[in-house]
Amino acid sequence: MTAPSRLLDNLVHFGRALRAAGLPVGPGQVLRAVEAVEAVGLGDRRDFYWTLHAVFVTRRDQRELFDQAFHLFWRNPQILERMLDLLLPTVRAELQPQGPDLSRRVADAFGRPDAGESPRDAAEEVTIDATLTFSAEERLQTLDFEKMTAAEVAAAKQAIARMRLSLPEVRTRRSEPARAGRRADLRATLRRSLRTGGALVEIARRRPRTRHPPLVVLCDISGSMGQYSRMLLHFLHAVTNDRDRVHCFLFGTRLSNITRHLRTRDVDLALEKVGRTVQDWSGGTRIGQCLHEFNRVWSRRVLGQGALVLLITDGLDRDAAEGLSAEMERLHRSCRRLIWLNPLLRWEGFAPKASGVRAMLPHVDDFRPVHNLRSLSQLAAVLAPAGPRRAPGMERWLGDTARTEAA
Amino acid sequence: MPRALLSRALPGSVEETLALLQAGDYVADRALATALFLALKLNRPLFLEGEAGVGKTEVAKVLAGTLGRRLLRLQCYEGLDIASAVYEWNYPRQMIAIRLAEAAGDRDRAALEKDIFARDFLIERPVLQALEPRPEGPPVLLIDELDRADEPFEAFLLEVLSDWQVTVPELGTIRAEEPPLVILTSNRTREIHDALKRRCFYAWVDYPGAARELEILRRKAPGAPERLAAEVVGFVQALRRQDLFKLPGVAETLDWAQALVQLDKLELSPETINDTLGTLLKYQDDIARIQGSEAARILTQVRTELATARLGQEGA
Numbered sequence: 273m274t275a276p277s278r279l280l281d282n283l284v285h286f287g288r289a290l291r292a293a294g295l296p297v298g299p300g301q302v303l304r305a306v307e308a309v310e311a312v313g314l315g316d317r318r319d320f321y322w323t324l325h326a327v328f329v330t331r332r333d334q335r336e337l338f339d340q341a342f343h344l345f346w347r348n349p350q351i352l353e354r355m356l357d358l359l360l361p362t363v364r365a366e367l368q369p370q371g372p373d374l375s376r377r378v379a380d381a382f383g384r385p386d387a388g389e390s391p392r393d394a395a396e397e398v399t400i401d402a403t404l405t406f407s408a409e410e411r412l413q414t415l416d417f418e419k420m421t422a423a424e425v426a427a428a429k430q431a432i433a434r435m436r437l438s439l440p441e442v443r444t445r446r447s448e449p450a451r452a453g454r455r456a457d458l459r460a461t462l463r464r465s466l467r468t469g470g471a472l473v474e475i476a477r478r479r480p481r482t483r484h485p486p487l488v489v490l491c492d493i494s495g496s497m498g499q500y501s502r503m504l505l506h507f508l509h510a511v512t513n514d515r516d517r518v519h520c521f522l523f524g525t526r527l528s529n530i531t532r533h534l535r536t537r538d539v540d541l542a543l544e545k546v547g548r549t550v551q552d553w554s555g556g557t558r559i560g561q562c563l564h565e566f567n568r569v570w571s572r573r574v575l576g577q578g579a580l581v582l583l584i585t586d587g588l589d590r591d592a593a594e595g596l597s598a599e600m601e602r603l604h605r606s607c608r609r610l611i612w613l614n615p616l617l618r619w620e621g622f623a624p625k626a627s628g629v630r631a632m633l634p635h636v637d638d639f640r641p642v643h644n645l646r647s648l649s650q651l652a653a654v655l656a657p658a659g660p661r662r663a664p665g666m667e668r669w670l671g672d673t674a675r676t677e678a679a
Numbered sequence: 680m681p682r683a684l685l686s687r688a689l690p691g692s693v694e695e696t697l698a699l700l701q702a703g704d705y706v707a708d709r710a711l712a713t714a715l716f717l718a719l720k721l722n723r724p725l726f727l728e729g730e731a732g733v734g735k736t737e738v739a740k741v742l743a744g745t746l747g748r749r750l751l752r753l754q755c756y757e758g759l760d761i762a763s764a765v766y767e768w769n770y771p772r773q774m775i776a777i778r779l780a781e782a783a784g785d786r787d788r789a790a791l792e793k794d795i796f797a798r799d800f801l802i803e804r805p806v807l808q809a810l811e812p813r814p815e816g817p818p819v820l821l822i823d824e825l826d827r828a829d830e831p832f833e834a835f836l837l838e839v840l841s842d843w844q845v846t847v848p849e850l851g852t853i854r855a856e857e858p859p860l861v862i863l864t865s866n867r868t869r870e871i872h873d874a875l876k877r878r879c880f881y882a883w884v885d886y887p888g889a890a891r892e893l894e895i896l897r898r899k900a901p902g903a904p905e906r907l908a909a910e911v912v913g914f915v916q917a918l919r920r921q922d923l924f925k926l927p928g929v930a931e932t933l934d935w936a937q938a939l940v941q942l943d944k945l946e947l948s949p950e951t952i953n954d955t956l957g958t959l960l961k962y963q964d965d966i967a968r969i970q971g972s973e974a975a976r977i978l979t980q981v982r983t984e985l986a987t988a989r990l991g992q993e994g995a
Contacts, residue, residue: 444757444758445756445758445759446758446760446829458768458770462768462770462777465777466777466792466795567924568922572866572867572868573867573868573869573870574869576826576827576868577757577869598964602924602964
């Protein structure tokens with residue numbers, strides 16, 4: 273009876289490893305995997321692969337991670353035979369990450385911390401790492417993205433992946449049944465009245481349905497934004513996959529639409545695709561030029577239904593703000609609300625002195641910092657109410673612009 | 680007899696399609712005519728995309744006019760629902776029917792339900808009307824600016840456009856005996872889903888070249904003097920090469936030419952252009968950019984080009 277229990281052990285570990293790598297694997301799936309493997313038998317490696325695949329993979333873009341994890345975990349060709357009489361540590365010895373093409377997360381999940389540990393420990397350690405104690409989480413919230421260690425970056429990414437952005441709801445012309453709705457639903461009323469043989473009874477009602485407006489994000493990826501743009505991409509990925517009608521653009525010296533790539537569910541695959549598409553990482557910034565292109569080519573297509581625009585940039589422009597003001601004005605007039613997120617705003621003494629910043633400030637509705645997790649999660653609070661178009665605090669910045677202009 | 684009432688047979692070739700459009704004063708390029716021919720021949724919808732004002736909607740109107748078919752137009756907007764696109768029950772009539780049944784002492788519930796959800800009580804909106812048989816042949820259904828409707832409506836259209844049928848829960852499925860001629864247009868304010876595009880023939884309607892635009896102007900604004908028409912077309916063509924927020928479409932060219940005719944102009948001048956630029960450009964930034972010296976510069980350039988062309992003609 274020892275043999276099946278070891279298979280069970282190994283499957284449990286494989287399940288944990290997959291979970292650590294980011295696949296949504298629960299105990300139920302492991303049980304199903306055991307059943308499935310028993311049903312199919314251990315005779316053929318290919319069958320074994322597709323059996324586990326059928327159980328653990330539920331979405332197309334999980335395939336790659338599963339494939340890597342599988343080959344890493346069950347690497348030895350004779351493993352199926354040996355599994356019956358070998359102990360776990362030997363299996364673990366096969367698991368040292370090799371080759372550069374291995375997904376970093378899979379490698380992490382398979383006990384990179386220390387070669388002397390069993391895969392069980394390795395997997396657990398990752399889990400512990402992710403569940404931060406309260407104080408650590410608190411610290412993480414206020415830590416500047418620029419000053420994070422690798423572990424903190426990893427934790428921040430997880431926190432970002434859990435983040436949800438609530439947008440103000442706007443009324444649509446469609447309606448839904450509601451008890452206290454203002455409009456009478458004649459069709460439902462008639463149907464209801466027929467139940468009693470034609471006597472008119474209670475009137476069924478409807479109210480307008482609400483829906484969030486589209487969200488358009490324009491994010492600066494020039495050199496000066498370097499450390500932030502990586503975290504921001506994780507944020508953009510989380511937001512894009514959380515809701516429909518989100519469009520993301522990156523700009524440096526050129527404008528690129530990365531919406532399609534970000535729709536890939538797996539964050540690492542998505543960012544890899546983005547990395548391949550976008551050619552101007554960490555170069556200069558030509559904000560005016562890029563906004564011009566956005567206004568000409570994209571604005572009518574993505575801002576059509578009263579979109580909210582998030583503009584993420586430090587406002588440091590290589591072209592000395594040429595034409596920037598006019599393009600900002602155009603952008604501002606084409607959308608519901610324009611919110612500027614600026615990482616430089618974390619400095620106490622930030623003053624709108626750079627010419628780019630001065631050209632842009634008069635045309636935004638809100639101006640806020642974006643340098644740590646807290647500022648990102650506060651965004652939700654800013655966006656949620658459908659209050660005034662221009663945020664109350666804006667006068668201060670506009671006053672500052674005027675003063676520096678005079679000086 | 681007015682031409683519109685004359686029912687014609689469908690064109691049998693691309694040439695005939697071109698001729699058909701010509702007969703309706705629509706100067707089409709070959710790409711559009713080919714797509715339209717295919718759509719008519721193979722009973723599939725035609726999907727037209729292009730900037731605003733290039734004449735997408737006009738295709739459907741001309742088609743209905745020249746073929747002598749009825750034109751059913753469905754203007755899309757955000758929140759367009761089945762009740763305004765396909766059908767709606769006639770509630771007041773249904774209620775009266777119920778009261779009458781009551782008054783007559785009729786208490787048979789099943790029969791009553793069957794009666795009041797009959798076809799007589801159905802108000803047909805464009806999509807359902809398009810599936811109805813007609814003596815002159817199936818109608819032209821224009822689904823205009825589909826990009827303004829939201830995704831759920833687009834998904835609903837999939838059933839209509841591939842099977843030519845609509846399901847009314849109380850009545851069952853209504854199927855067209857002969858599919859209507861469907862033309863969909865989009866200004867690309869958002870992308871239309873591939874699933875829908877796959878069911879259609881696709882044509883991108885572009886701004887016309889100078890020769891074709893002049894031809895359109897001659898047909899649609901016959902009152903314009905030849906010299907004025909040539910200058911108007913030259914000027915608009917030059918404007919389309921400028922870096923503007925919204926380039927003028929054919930509709931704007933026609934508006935402008937008609938405005939100039941009304942003002943009794945025989946040729947362009949910088950002042951005339953400045954005064955009437957609003958019929959051509961619809962954004963203040965664009966107007967500010969072109970007005971004044973820029974307009975004068977473009978006009979001089981257009982005149983030079985026209986003069987060289989005329990010299991070339993005389994030489995040849």
